[in-house]
Amino acid sequence: MLSDGVCPNAYTFSCVLRSCASTRSIDMGIKIHGDIEEMEQVRSNPYVCNALVDMYMKCGMSLKAREVFKCNPVRDVVSWTSLVVGCIMEGQCEEAMNCFKQMQSEGFQPNAISFTCMLNACSYTNAVKEGRALHAEIEKKGLHESDLLVGTALVNMYMKCGLLDKGLEVFNKLPVQDLVTWTALIVGYVGHADVEEAFMYYSQMQVEGFFPDSITMTSVLKACSGLGRAQVGKEVHTRLLAMELLDKDATLCNGLISMYAKYGLLADAQKVFNNTQTHDVISWTALIMGYAQSGDVDDVTCLFDEMISKGIRPDSVTFITVLNACSHSGLVEKGQTYFEAMSEVYGLVPISRHHACMIDLHCRMGQIAEAVALAYRLPFHPCSSMWRRLLSACQNLRELEYGSHLFEQSVQANDNDAALYVFMGNIMTMSRYKVQLPEYV
Incomplete structure (x- = not known):
């Protein structure tokens, strides 16, 4: 178009910027922004400004998006919503809520998309209070009945926040439901380990004429893992094969591997993997x-x-699994090698659970001195489970000196776990030694 001497207008620029946003083509977007700046009429067009904000936000350049937003001569609910969506995509849910409130304070009334975005932000941050306030606004506008997207977001928000009864209540009041609404309900029950309810609504959904997609089935597989009924899991596997989804969705394959692994059916897990x-x-x-x-x-x-x-790089969960296996098998040297490789080879920072595996490994092997030394080198205060593991080892080894010192440290750390007092009492009894315990608070 440009080579033919045709000058793009505001609509053309808006369309191209939307394309850059969807494909995350930031270099092209910046170049187009430069062309826009040279065209005064286009530069001040609100649709172009909104498209620029949307493009920069979706490409992860929130500061640049805010800069464009502030220079926008004509802000509207679309530009505000683009800003809100961008904040949510970057994980800045609190900032999204602040933008939403500021939008309203400047006299802009949120639309269905704005409300949907904010409900999603509440889901991510477990902001029940804010979610309820949004629900009240939505009901005043009647959007929960007229817009299925908003209704589904409400169901999702309540389910994700653990208010399962409220989520079901909203679901039942919706004038219509679709596959996404049903899936939000099922995902919510699975997320809060209510797998029986999840399966009930999974069955009811199909009775109502809605057939599950890959997202629904991913949650159903998680429910199977929690249900502990291998036959149900195999039936779901058969259903997935019939739906021909496994060749298209790696997440479903991973879910099947995980499900069979949790059942202890390693041959089935290996077969799916292969x-x-x-x-x-x-x-x-x-x-x-x-x-x-x-x-x-x-x-x-x-x-x-x-x-x-x-060529697959292990992540934090992989190392927890491997270190745990080393701990239960008493492989001190291998465990130490894997633990050191986390940071030295893969640049992963060990978290509490990795350190706990190493402490447990030393305790299982009777290496209480090494376990205590590791606990004292932690970059954070040991948690209750670590204190319990250390004192349990002291009890088994009748290590009064280490036990007394560890117990004193746990008390100073204000860890009032009653189990620690029990362990210390047992250590003293076994050692036939009595000391005055600090008063339990």
């Missing part, structure tokens, strides 16, 4: 976790090494 076209860290970790649960540490370490050889 039939999966592409493997990522999630599928590898799910399989490794299955072998770890069965106590087969040799297969765990072999799979880990094979994963590395395939």
Whole structure:
């Protein structure tokens, strides 16, 4: 178009910017922005400004988006909503809420899209109070009845925040439901471990004529893992094969591997893994976790090494699984090697659970001095479970000196876990030694 000497107008620029936003083509977007700046009439067009804000936000350049937004001579609910959506995409949900409030304070009334975005922000941050306030506004405008997108967002918000009864109440009051609404209900029940209800609504959804998609089935697989009924899981697997979804969705394959691994059906988990076209860290970790649960540490370490050889980088969960396996098998040297590789090779910062695995490993091997030394080198205060593990080891080894010192440290850390007092009492009894315990608060 440009080579033919045709000058783009505001509508053309808006369309191209939307395309840049959807494909995250920031370099092209910046170039187009430069062209827009040279055209005064286009530069001040509100549709173009809104498209620029949307493009920069979706490409992760929130500061630039705010700069364009502030220079926008004519702000409207669309430009404000673009800003809100961008904040949510960057995980800045509180900032999104602030923008939403400021939009209203400047006299702009939120529309269905604005409300939907804000309800999603409440879901991410568990902001029940703000979600209820939004619900009240939505009911005043009647949007919960006239807009299914808003109604679904309400169901999703309440379910994600753990208000399952309220989510179901909103769901039942909706004049119509669709697959997305049903899925929001099912996902909510699965997320809060109410798998029986999840399966009930999964069945009812199909009776009502709605057939599950890959998102629904991903949640159903999670429910199968929590249900502990292998036959139900196999029936879902058969359904997935009939729907021909497994070749198209790696998440479903990973869910199946994880489900079979949790059942202890390692042959089935391995078969799904072998039939999966592409493997990522999630599928590898799910399989490794299955072998770890069965106590087969040799297969765990072999799979880990094979994963590395395939160019897949382990993540934090992978290391927790491998370290746990080393701990239960007493592999001190291997465990130490993996632990050091986390930061030195893969640039991962060990979190509490990794340190807890190493403390547990030393405790299981009777290496109380090494376990205590590791606990004292932690970059944070030991949690109750760590104190319990250390004192339990002291009890088993009748280590009064270490036990007394650890107990004193836990009290100074204001850890009032009653179990610690029980362990210390047992240590003293076994050692036939009596000391005055600090008063339990």
